[in-house]
Amino acid sequence: MTLKAVKTRIYPDSQQQTKIIANFGYCRFVWNQLLDMQIQRHDNGGRYVNEFGMNYLIKSLKQEFTFLKAAESTSLLHVSRDLHHAYQKLFKEHRGFPKFKSRKFPKQSYQCNSVNHNIQVTNACCLKLPKLGKVRFKCGQAVSGKIKNVTIRLSATGKFYAVLLVDTDTQELPKTNNTVGIDMGVADLMITSDGIKYPTIRFDKILSKKKHYWEKRLARRRLQAQREIAWDQHNKAPEPRELSDFNNYLKAKRMVAKYNEKIANQRNNYLHNLSKQLVEQYDLIKIEDLKTKNLLHKHKLARAIANQSWRKLRSQLEYKCAWYGKQLVNVNPRKTSQICSNCGFDDGKHTLDVREWTCPKCGINHDRDINAAKNILSA
Ligand SMILES: [Zn+2]
Known part of the structure; x- marks a missing residue:
């Protein structure tokens, strides 16, 4: 079995677009909150909070900022994972410091996991996505195998994409x-x-x-x-x-x-x-x-x-x-x-x-x- 990324253009309707853009915002908000927390802790002489610690903090963020309850929940967990990876790069490879994210950044994305078959290709032109339901899509290749997760992206040119991570048999x-x-x-x-x-x-x-x-x-x-x-x-x-x-x-x-x-x-x-x-x-x-x-x-x-x-x-x-x-x-x-x-x-x-x-x-x-x-x- 091998993991393959399959990128497809998706055509969400206006309601779905609003939901996607809102979810970019939730993820950005959580990223910025977690990053701010890490920086403040560091300034106060505290230790770095790892991925699991950040996942725990997301729970309290959800209680404090109730609008986060509308977010696709696994996408928020990916935020703490991404931030953790960014910190690992800083610690181990001495890369740049993680940056705050802006609404104005031309490319936006979020990632969510497959839970109970909530990511599925339902027919030749429809893709079922978490929190969005059926979205029209166009893909050059057949999607076969078990879908592990999906990344929803908006490009700088205003096109929406879904990148499916698929566990598949390759000949x-x-x-x-x-x-x-x-x-x-x-x-x-x-x-x-x-x-x-x-x-x-x-x-x-x-x-x-x-x-x-x-x-x-x-x-x-x-x-x-x-x-x-x-x-x-x-x-x-x-x-x-x-x-x-x-x-x-x-x-x-x-x-x-x-x-x-x-x-x-x-x-x-x-x-x-x-x-x-x-x-x-x-x-x-x-x-x-x-x-x-x-x-x-x-x-x-x-x-x-x-x-x-x-x-x-x-x-x-x-x-x-x-x-x-x-x-x-x-x-x-x-x-x-x-x-x-x-x-x-x-x-x-x-x-x-x-x-x-x-x-x-x-x-x-x-x-x-x-x-x-x-x-x-x-x-
Ligand atoms: Zn020679």
Whole structure:
């Protein structure tokens, strides 16, 4: 059995939307209350309250703030779990301090557990969700297996999603007896030891004109709105406006978010395609450990995109290999670009501008990246 996350777009009616948005608010309220309590305790020299302690506190919050009784109860327990995880990251990995949550944050979500079959796919277009009842949904794949929990999300573009965590049986893919080594690059995202190069596609560039059009409008409209807000304050207006009261500003913000979402979706689809192809074609996939990867520092954005894509591709390969009965191996990339994959001769360090070289010992001409991929394969 394996856990799979299935993301589906949902179409709640206006009543259901109101309930969802209210529940975002309850979770945010509880998060902020718990966080405030932790901070105050800390300031008074008290100890950190763990997840169970926070769950207990939620009970008293419910008594003090009776509106919380309308909340989906397991979603509040997820809040203390999330906050606990945030604190664990702070303690163990020295990440940033947990932040208070704002109503204005463009993405909102809450998570609830499956209790007594309250999360169910009732037919091809209906999903039963806790506290909401039947919600229309659209999903590209069949949902099969036991549903463990659901995350309800509102995107920055105003679309609702349900992410179902499903315990499911996955069929292993047929064995091919093929092994591959993969080198990761910037211009070419992935180079295989079979000599195939998969380019980095700059989806951001493809949509940049349209996105830029709205970014310019967003900047101008924000400035205009801020001027009017300042005017309100200066004249002590009875009902001072906020940024969220300016509809044309909000529209521009939504449009920028829409293009960002499009770019992210296209990039994700591309990566999912690549990782799927790899697990279908190969039984053993050897991939370089990226921690020590030295990179061109001048192309900052290209590098950041490559970096993010590698991490995504790696995590996709990790879970897809586990699902489909394939194997993923990390290889130390040391010297992979200077050793001849044919005879093993060490030609010394090649600077990054050396795209191809000839081995002085066996005379073979190497493409730098393909040679590196072959070394990763034989490592
Ligand atoms: Zn050689």
